[in-house]
Each structure stands twice: as structure tokens, then as C-alpha cells.
């Protein structure tokens with residue numbers, strides 16, 4: 001346990017995140033623990049000064065105080081106190097995290113903010129690199145993403161995106177932290193589908209009332225293809241009738257053991273242009289270890305079947321730093337990816353969330369996040385990037401999560417013209433997302449996208465089924481708030 005002795009405890013969570021950049025998944029206390037990081041803040045002569053000390057080392061930062069808008073002042077205060085702690089930690093540990101001092105913010109958002117303030121793209125890339133100590137290759141990655149997003153980042157006024165969650169999987173992967181359940185005997189599927197159909201119908205009225213038009217639809221999970229074909233078709237048919245005119249439909253057909261010809265034909269015939277067939281790895285040993293009940297050959301078969309039926313926009317997800325995987329294992333997965341040539345590839349760095357079975361397993365074995373971190377995650381992510389770039393894929397969206405191996409990132413790469421609009425809109429928060437199903441979180445944008453309100457659905461499947469009307473009421477309250485005219489997206 002690390003102790004923070006600070007006279008600015010209101011930044012406790014942000015400061016804890018900075019400590020975790022260097023020490024992994026540690027506990028941080030304001031009352032007790034070792035080592036002690038001591039902090040003092042002073043405001044004098046029109047300047048803010050933050051001084052940090054630990055283990056005989058010291059770091060200080062000072063800048064002109066900001067008056068006026070209290071929100072902006074708090075943002076800048078937070079930035080400075082974090083940066084000063086970050087400088088001390090760099091000095092103490094000799095480490096330099098790839099994303100520098102950035103925690104809890106989308107790196108692309110900082111890039112776009114700099115561009116909105118008048119900087120050209122290259123200038124904005126340099127600014128993010130120097131202001132937050134981001135490594136040059138990560139800063140360059142941001143520039144590449146912005147180039148890929150040019151012209152497709154923004155939705156048109158009056159559009160929204162749709163997410164439908166199907167929270168069932170055949171078995172639960174050890175690293176999973178989603179609100180999905182094993183399908184078990186399947187007894188919850190029919191009532192769940194019924195509740196979802198009701199939510200779709202009620203939200204149709206909501207969107208009509210708001211005068212909004214669907215841009216992109218995305219069915220995720222869980223594994224949507226884990227439920228019977230007829231059920232999935234009813235959901236899609238209802239959603240497409242309620243929200244017509246989408247330019248893009250994606251369905252995650254994640255686990256290859258849930259894909260068959262009947263389901264693929266149904267998806268194709270319903271106009272689903274983009275599917276995801278996710279190997280995660282092509283190593284059968286790793287697949288067994290992480291609790292996925294399929295082999296690498298199953299993934300290849302499902303992928304080839306989809307291709308033979310005419311799907312020309314297939315995504316594959318892979319994960320770097322899976323337990324027990326070496327860089328050679330990961331390289332073999334990249335070999336297969338290159339050979340299959342899916343239209344997009346999402347490269348994840350393993351995140352071990354506290355709600356996952358893997359987190360528990362590592363805790364029992366006395367191993368922590370640092371164990372995974374050492375296993376070549378950065379090397380794997382770098383190999384994926386250079387091989388995908390050489391193969392003609394380009395990065396088009398990026399996100400980071402807490403507890404990620406090596407403080408790295410997840411990046412979606414796509415061939416030209418195959419970037420997924422839903423992924424960009426959702427990650428860049430440039431479009432409101434109506435999210436249906438257990439655990440789905442609607443995000444509504446206001447004030448030219450500067451303000452975001454969230455309406456979460458309950459995670460528990462049975463609760464969701466019981467309380468679906470209340471979930472729609474939550475959305476209504478957020479979308480219309482006190483004045484329906486405020487819902488500008």
C-alpha cells in the first residue's frame with residue numbers, strides 16, 4: 001500500500017492513477033502505507049506551485065495561477081499536480097510510460113483540442129508529445145489516427161448510433177469483465193429477447209419524438225451469435241424496422257464456435273455488412289488456458305465460410321500478452337492474420353480487470369499485474385503495429401483502459417474504406433449512442449458535444465428483464481432533461 005500525504009486530497013483518484021502507471025495495480029491510501037509520497041501546494045504571487053517528495057527525491061512544478069472559469073481552473077490544477085508527481089516517479093523509477101503522464105483521458109481528445117485551438121495536425125502531435133511526455137511513436141500513432149478519421153469522425157446533426165447488447169457466451173473467458181453470463185441451459189434467452197424487443201419498441205417512440213435518425217448500428221455482447229439464429233434475426237428485424245436507414249450494421253460473431261452457415265446467411269440477408277470473427281490468438285494451448293472452447297482452426301473455418309458467403313468487411317480481434325504467451329506465439333498469430341487478410345484488425349493489450357477470473361487466479365498465485373507486464377507486451381504491440389502497417393492496414397481508433405499490460409493501448413486497424421463508423425463515433429464521442437440491453441450504457445451529447453450524459457441499464461440480466469420500462473425512462477430523462485429542445489443530438 002502506498003501512502004499519499006497531500007494537501008489536495010480532492011485529486012486522490014487522479015493521483016492514484018498516476019502511481020499505477022509506475023507500480024501497477026497497487027492500493028493507495030491517504031492515511032497509511034509505505035512508501036510515502038508527500039505533497040504541498042501553494043498559491044502565492046500569482047503562481048501555483050506543487051512540490052512532491054519521496055525517498056529523498058523531490059520534484060516541483062510552478063505556473064501562473066488561473067482565475068475565472070472554476071472548471072477550467074480545476075482542470076489545469078489537476079494537470080499540474082499530476083505532472084509534478086509523474087516527474088518524481090520517473091526520477092524514482094527510471095521508467096518512462098509510453099503514454100507519459102496521460103491517465104483517464106482519451107489521447108485523441110487532447111490532439112483534437114489542440115487542433116481546435118488552431119494548431120495544424122503535426123503541430124498538435126508535437127504539443128501532445130511535449131506537454132504530457134508521450135513517447136514519439138505514440139504521438140505519431142495519434143497523428144495517423146487523426147488522418148484516418150478525417151471526414152468520418154463527425155456524424156451529421158440529428159443522427160445517433162445504436163448499440164444492442166446480447167450478454168450471453170458459451171463459456172466465460174478468464175480475462176472477461178463484461179456483463180455477460182454463460183448461456184447455460186438457455187432459459188434466460190427467450191425472456192431476454194422479449195425484453196430487448198420491448199426496449200427497441202419503446203425507444204423507437206423516443207427517437208421519433210426527438211426527431212433523430214440512425215447512422216450506425218452495432219450488435220455486441222457477450223457473443224450475439226451465441227443465441228439461436230431466429231432470436232437474433234427477430235432482434236435485428238425489430239431494430240431495423242424501428243430505426244431505418246443506417247449506413248452501417250456490425251454484428252460481433254465473436255466466438256467461431258457460435259457461427260454457422262444459417263446465421264451468416266441470415267446476417268447477410270438482413271444487410272449486416274460488417275462482422276467480427278475473433279481469434280484472440282491462434283494458439284490452441286492459450287485458447288484452452290483462457291477458457292475459450294474453440295481452436296485456431298475453428299476461427300479459420302468460420303472466417304473462410306463468411307468470406308465464401310460474400311462478407312467483405314470482417315474484423316478480427318487479437319490480444320497481446322495473454323497469459324503464458326510468448327512473443328513467438330504472438331508472432332505466429334500475426335502470421336495467420338496476414339495470410340487471412342481480414343478487412344480490419346483490433347489489437348488489444350490484455351487488461352486484467354478486477355472482476356475477471358484471471359485477476360483472481362493471479363492473486364491466488366501471488367502474481368500481479370507486473371507479472372503480465374514483463375511478458376513482452378510492448379514488444380508484441382510494436383510487432384503488430386509494424387506488420388499491420390506494412391500489410392496496408394492503418395490505425396483508425398484507439399482507447400486505453402485501466403490495468404492494461406504495460407500501460408499500452410487498444411488500436412483498431414483497417415484497410416482503406418473499412419474503418420467502422422460506430423467505433424470511431426463511440427470512442428471519439430462525436431455522436432450520441434442509444435444503448436439497449438443489460439449493462440448497456442447510453443451516452444447522450446449536448447452543447448455541441450461538450451457535455452455528455454449517461455443512462456446506464458442495469459447489468460444483471462434478470463433485473464434488466466424485470467425493469468426494462470424503467471431503463472427506457474432513464475433514457476428519456478437524460479435525452480429530454482428539463483427541456484426536450486436541449487437534446488440537440
Ligand code: SF4
Nearest residue numbers: 169172173176180222
Ligand atoms: S467472448 Fe467476450 S464477452 Fe464472452 S466471455 Fe469471452 S471476453 Fe467475455
